[in-house]
Amino acid sequence: MAVLLLLALRVRTRVSVEALALTVLVTYVIQGLLGAGGYSPTGVLAVTLFTVVVVVGTALRGRREARAQLVEQTTLTAEERTRRTLLEERSRIARELHDVVAHHMSVISIQAQVAPHLVENPPDELKENLAGIRENALEALTELRRVLGVLRSEHPGPGEPAGPDGGIAGHAPQPTLDRLDALVENTRAAGREVITEINGERRPLPPGVELSAYRIVQEALSNVLRHAPGARATVRLTYQPDGLEVEVVNGRPTGPAPPSTGAGHGLLGMRERVAMLGGTMTAHPWHWDGFKVTAFLPDVPPADAPGTARSTENTTDPRGGTS
Structure with missing residues (x-):
């Protein structure tokens, strides 16, 4: 029984059945054809137990393989979802x-x-x-x-999804920080308290910087709506001599977050934008179950941008403090 169980757990079902058939044949020959005087026949019981052991071992092996395939498929699905999200963001x-x-x-x-x-x-x-x-x-x-x-090497082509501002994403006018108040008002209309702070002397920035800053605030507020029910959010823009610092902080949620149907890769899109501009970004939990997203977008990209910008968790900004 032990040998048959090990076989059923480790080899294909066909091999296990062949081993069981050989065992039944040997049992029949020894007990039925050869026999012995003054013995008690146990062949039927033995064959029954052998069969049960093979069936149980085969079922356990099939369950183990199915679980391994499920884990592999889940991993592939997550990788494909991440790849698709990155391609859409690109x-x-x-x-x-x-x-x-x-x-x-x-x-x-x-x-x-x-x-x-x-x-x-x-x-x-x-x-x-x-x-x-x-x-x-x-x-x-x-x-x-x-x-x-x-x-656009893997562009979805016709029928691409609509952008977050409505309409076809490829033809919608691209927003800037001039539309930040409207974005904040939309969040407030959803029943959330949002505080806006602007520090430093406000000045026109390169269109790419303003667009990326708007998108980062948009995605961060969307995450607050999805994952932090009832939490208050603060949007802080700090104009510095060498760029713009964007900070979105939410407090502790007042209830459990509803199930999310999104891909859950909004932070990846933020990092893609920040890296393209040669900036830095961090996203990490904040006090009492809150969350904080901070990004620095340089006014003039450094010589080694894009592609070499740092985008890590809990990164210390070279200008001092955590960014």
Whole structure:
């Protein structure tokens, strides 16, 4: 019985059945054909127990394999969900990059082409400089299209999902910090208390920085609505000489969070944006079951950006303190 149980647990069902059949045959030969005087037959009981052991061992092995397959499938599903989320975020960044940068580069190219015609007898040096500006703008547009092609290498194509502002994500106007008040009011309309603080002298920032800051606040407030029922949130923007610091903090929720149907990868999208701008970001629990998201977006990306920015949990910002 022990040998059959080990076989059933470790080998295929066919091998276990063959071993059981061989055991039954040996039992029949020894007891039924050879026999012995003055013995008590136990073959039927033995064969029954052998069969039960093989069935139980096969069932346990099948359950173990099914559990292993389930774990593997769950892991693959989580990886696929993460990959899909990152691809969707890359496509969204590509759309926004096109709207923010390509438009301005096209305007520069057209203005450089038209400028010589606005001046009577423009000097040759001016024409050459304007021609160089136009040529550089066109080269930048070519490189931008190449980068966008890489970001959209696995673009979902037609039927892409609608953006968070409504409408088709690829054609919706891209928001900036000018629409932050409307975003906060929408959160307040959902029954949450939101406090907005702006520190430092407010100034225009590059479109990519303002767009990323808006998206970070948007995603952080969405997480508060989903995962922190009844919690008060604070949105704090700090204008610094070298960039913008965005901080969203929520307090302790007043009740259990409802089940979430989302992919749960909003923080990944935030980190993608921050890394692209060469900034830093942290997201970690805060006092008394709260949560804090802080991101620093540099006004001028460092020389090694993008792709080398730090984006870790509980990272100490070089300017001092935790960011």
